[in-house]
Amino acid sequence: MEFKQLEAFVAVVDYGSFSEAARRLYLTQPTISAHIRSLEEELHVKLIIRTTKKTEITAKGYQLYDSAVRILDIRNNLMENFTGSRKQIIDLAASTIPSSYLLPELLAGFGRQYPDVYFHSRQTDSAGAINQVLDGSVDLALVGQNTGDNSCVFLPFCRDDLVLATPVNDHYLQMQNSQVTFQDFLNDPIIIREKGSGTKKEMDIFLEKAGVEPSSLNVIARMNDLESIKQSIVNGLGISILSARSATDLAKTKQILLFPLEESAHKRSFYIVYSKNRILKAHVRQFVNYVKKYYQDS
Template sequence: MDIRQLEAFVYTAKYQSFSLAAQKLYLSQPTVSSHICNLEKELHTQLLQRTTKALSMTPAGRRLYSYAAEILDLRHKAILELTSQQEATLHIGVSSVPSLHLLPELLAAYHAQAPEVRFRTSCSDSLDVIRRVSEGGCDIGLADTKTAAPGCGFLPVTSDELVLAAPNTPHFREYQQQKEPLRALLREPFLLREDNSGTKQETLYFLRNMGLSLDELNVIAVMDDAASLIRCITLGMGVSILSRATVQNDAQSGRLLLFPLGQSAFLRRLYIVYPSARRMSEQTRRFLDFMKEYYQTGQRQA
């Protein structure tokens, strides 16, 4: 039994797919199958039940999975703690809203306290941030949604209001005179965030509450970059539902008009995404403790 065999087994069981496990491990599918076959031979028991339609763990497989997952977690933690370069660098995954709204001030505050720490940040959608923390690709994350991701915890840190943003033109300024302009605004050309965006998920929730579906909107673009989407709105392409924090400066400078959604349900939460205790390095633990104190003391408000 070796680490490669355990990785192949855990990833295959986790994703219920040999091909997905191979993709995540950067191996060929036959190699993954071979690792699991050799592991079953060594243990003299079947670990995975294979059929043409499904893949599941046997009772023996479920018992091994808990041990194997813990071994891999401990291995990951040992690498982080014993490799000086990684120990000195925090890998932070962040979605677009926290990237603009939380991250710069947070990093500046932590740098003032721990100037020896180096940071490496990567921006993607919320679900990708959560996935990377879950799989060990990032030490910690900031996201605008939460899921039931294995091995992850979520700590709400601040609130974020969603608004409908529109170009500041005479046509859209007329909507400001209406008592309830939202339904009419939603008939305008609409720019939408990508599928894995937390903002996209909240937009769909808002539409359901309005008794509308996405098919009823005139969606002219789906964009994965929030800054580009905002720029398109300022140029008059259409409207979108976005975080107030990301568009406030454009509104104050007169480039955008903001229309509140009018429901407290759209004061959503932003979250710290952190790995389970057994996978967390001491460096990550110190940063997490700092963030907890930072937001509890009210140094940063939404």
């Protein structure tokens, strides 16, 4: 059960219609309907009977309404008590790299300009973040892949390179002094990300362009956690293809070595994603515009 579902339900009861609830919450009617339907499915009860002429709240609906109002009041009071003001909330999902390496600087900078905005951030992989946009759980997402879903808007806001990360040992230190391509690493043990990761998708695109069959790789491990992959490289388990932004920290402290991939490795993009069926609130639009401008100016 999500706060947004309860907000949608309370708004329908308060304003007596799905259309007015949508207008007040800056959502579309299909989104309001989806939130109500999800609540009814989760609670196994009919909350609202909707006809062409009127919207009728059931007895169970009114019972939920009283509880929902109290829950939302508690949430708002907690926000006010801990922040000293009634802040506007942005719910967002972010895949691993945006969450760990982009969001900290974005939220710090945005917070200085707009101190009355509070963020509720959830980390998942790109596929999971996009799904949360589609089901209305979040206002927007920052992800590392464009799935081409026609229900979403994908706005590129930041570019990145893919690099090959290796342990620091004599073998790879010697390779740093010569011209190498990915073909020179084909027999080396490699760690790859699980499906759902934007980096995994970009790696697959690179391998296809390089004419390398994934089945020909010497895969030593498959991992979903980026930090586990990085530490495994540091400890000598194998090599991996990583986002440059995620690997720079360990390269600077000489814990790993980075090799640029050849020309066939295109730059990847990170995207702001939101639903076409969602009308973004003013403070959410401010954040979207801030993110786009932040990396244009940097």
